[in-house]
Amino acid sequence: MFNAAAVIAGVLLSFFALGMYQNHQSYLFGRAAMLVALVASLFLIGVGIFPIHVTPYHTIVSYAFFGLMIVALSLWTVHDYLRGGQAQYFAGFTAVLLAISLAFLALTEIGMAEAVAVVCIMIWAVVQGIRMLKLEEA
Secondary structure, three states: OHHHHHHHHHHHHHHHHHHHHHHOOOOHHHHHHHHHHHHHHHHHHHHHHOOOOOOOHHHHHHHHHHHHHHHHHHHHHHHHHHHOOOHHHHHHHHHHHHHHHHHHHHHOOHHHHHHHHHHHHHHHHHHHHHHHHOOOOO
């Protein structure tokens, strides 16, 4: 079930990234962030295709997914910061999520760091979805 969920999550992330990319025609960092997230979504699909016992492929796609999401969220932080105003609060929020993920990566075993990073990515995506629902350009 986990592997199927990873594939489905990867597909959903790709739709999310494409939608956000289209929504940010005039924002270089926002578009770059979503292009990186789109590539990361392919690696998340790979996590489902190559379960943990399929080494080294699982390790490669897992590290690629998490590494690319760090890059995507970093670019999104810059995107929100440069937009100014209320968006800067969201830049700070994303930066905090990144800091939490990186702290767990540095201080815990990889399994725990992955779990915390996934929760942080999900929180970030939900917040972006709420921003869009409130008709504010996320």
